[in-house]
Amino acid sequence: MRAGMMNASLDAVLVVTLLAVALFSVLARQARAAVIGFIAFGLLLALAWVRLGAVDVALTEAAIGALTAPLLLGASAFAGTEKPASPPLRLALAALCALIAGTLAVIVLAAPEPAPSLAMQAVAPLGALDLGNAVTAVLLAYRALDTLLETVVVLLALIGIWSLAHDENWRDAPASPAAPSPPLDLLARVLPPVGLVVAMHLLWVGADAPGGKFQAATLIAAMGLLLMMAGLTPPPALGDARLRALVVAGPAVFLAIGLAGFLFPGSFLAYPDGWAKPLIIVIEMALTVSIALMLLLMLLGPGARKPSA
Amino acid sequence: MTGASLFGLAACVLIGLGLYGVLAHAAPLRRVLSFNLLGAGVFLLFGVAARRGAAAGLPGDPVPQALVITGIVVAFAATALALMLLRRLTALRAAERAADGLRDDPKGR
Structure with missing residues (x-):
């Protein structure tokens, strides 16, 4: 109590x-x-x-x-200097938004009892998939299509960011975020090995415990950004073919395995019996690399003119 | 009141607050921030639905939880794109202002 x-x-x-x-x-x-x-x-x-x-x-x-x-x-x-709405308008907007929030609150409080749940259905086939984490099973088995589309959305957002470069710069490296200082330099030498080990751990335990590819990829991207902010690594040139191959490798592997499902067992993104776990691991590994790289490149922004040295 | 419905009400307030911010602010960055608050409220509603559907020894229904993970990553991608657009817009406006002010500036583009 x-x-x-x-x-x-x-x-x-x-x-x-x-x-x-x-x-x-x-x-x-x-x-x-x-x-x-x-x-x-x-x-x-x-x-x-x-x-x-x-x-x-x-x-x-x-x-x-x-x-x-x-x-x-x-x-x-880059925050604009645009003035917010006038006070009477703001009052009206506040009333409107309060009304919407209140309506939602009524719906939340009147939610059906017992709550609908797919937990039972999500747990039942875990043994066949050889997975212990039901969330990972949803992401990569039952609703794998969502995850595939999501990686494509991230790729599209990255292409959108890249397309903001000037015509003559779009294959060049993004502007370096480097702001070197001795403490940052030390941090960037000490932290990334630890961060990478933690990321690999998160990726590997994601099958059975909380963790998985998104969490691992985000951590790897953060470590990469740290290295670049400390000025230890320059940002890569965006026109590099190997870089682009790594970016699309994850979605491509996922899509290829999904299409192979048509041949056997007969539908898109279906895994053959007994092959679910190895295929999920292959997809997770490939997606981790691609998502980490895409997140990092998004943070770096479009290609920019090289600083005239 | 259970813990889940407390978070449910918080989610409703967040949605209202985020919507107000999107409508009342004119500055793009503030709108992006507010829109993210709105999105966080929607995600939290999913979390509450998941918590209420706890069964089979799990702390929550894994289906809405997995959808939220996907949603968070997509929201980040959209936010990053919006902020980069904002950066470009600011650069273009600054260039325009410079061109208006100093028409004979040889570096003006």
């Missing part, structure tokens, strides 16, 4: 802080303050995911939040 009270008050504190930080981010006068509020919000949201029993999601949220932070902080320099 006491533990129940503890958990309830923990949830209450977490929810209040989460909403306070979100409110601060929306209402802050300075763009930079809004960005910092949003970064804090992302960290608290990861905690909320743990409280909701979704550790896989919490890991993804925390890792993606860490990648979003430098992107947003960099963009806060």
